[in-house]
Amino acid sequence: MTAESIYAALTLLAIVTGPVIAVWLTRLLDARAARHNRRLNLFRDLMQTRGIRLDPLHVAALNIVELEFYNENEVRDAFKAYIDHLSGPAPEAASEQERFFGQRSDLFVALLSKIGAVVGYKFDKHDLDRNSYVPQGWDADQSLQRRNAQLLNGLLSGQRPLPVTNFLSQQSPYPEAPKVDE
Numbered sequence: 001m002t003a004e005s006i007y008a009a010l011t012l013l014a015i016v017t018g019p020v021i022a023v024w025l026t027r028l029l030d031a032r033a034a035r036h037n038r039r040l041n042l043f044r045d046l047m048q049t050r051g052i053r054l055d056p057l058h059v060a061a062l063n064i065v066e067l068e069f070y071n072e073n074e075v076r077d078a079f080k081a082y083i084d085h086l087s088g089p090a091p092e093a094a095s096e097q098e099r100f101f102g103q104r105s106d107l108f109v110a111l112l113s114k115i116g117a118v119v120g121y122k123f124d125k126h127d128l129d130r131n132s133y134v135p136q137g138w139d140a141d142q143s144l145q146r147r148n149a150q151l152l153n154g155l156l157s158g159q160r161p162l163p164v165t166n167f168l169s170q171q172s173p174y175p176e177a178p179k180v181d182e
Contacts, residue, residue: 039068040119046112051134053108054142065115072118078111105129 042061049058062083069075085107091100109129116123154160 035068036119039115042068043112043115043119043121046115047132050108050112050128051132052138065111069115069118072114075111075114075118078107078114082107082111 042064045057045061049055049061052058062079065079066076069079082104085104091097106129109125112128113123113125116128151160155162
């Protein structure tokens with residue numbers, strides 16, 4: 001084989017395999033970028049709802065942590081510890097509840113910190129816990145909605161009566177209007 005024929009064969013090989021390798025590399029890089037974006041979006045969802053942990057977006061993000069971080073053992077271990085704690089019963093004694101919910105918060109912050117490190121962010125754990133903002137009105141609204149839902153559920157399930165006042169009777173629930181002397 002001559003040098004010219006080797007050169008021609010290599011040129012032909014480059015012409016045929018070059019585009020195939022370019023497409024393969026592009027797909028590989030796109031898949032990596034898509035995985036990073038999914039992980040980053042999950043992290044963002046958890047960050048923006050870290051103060052409102054009953055938010056559906058927060059719960060949905062938690063439920064895909066294992067999927068998106070399947071090969072990240074530190075994240076999966078932190079996730080398992082947090083989920084185990086979430087699944088356990090809260091203590092009834094008020095003195096133990098503060099410690100219990102503090103531990104729950106610490107486990108969540110540890111999970112958030114591990115996920116942040118994987119997606120390229122390094123936060124102080126104490127800042128992750130303290131630096132979120134939730135308006136007090138949101139908490140009051142959620143508590144009111146939860147209470148109203150409980151009352152309505154009790155009414156609809158027959159566990160509590162519907163209070164009805166007979167306005168036609170002489171007995172009014174309201175005090176009599178003051179009499180004006182003329």
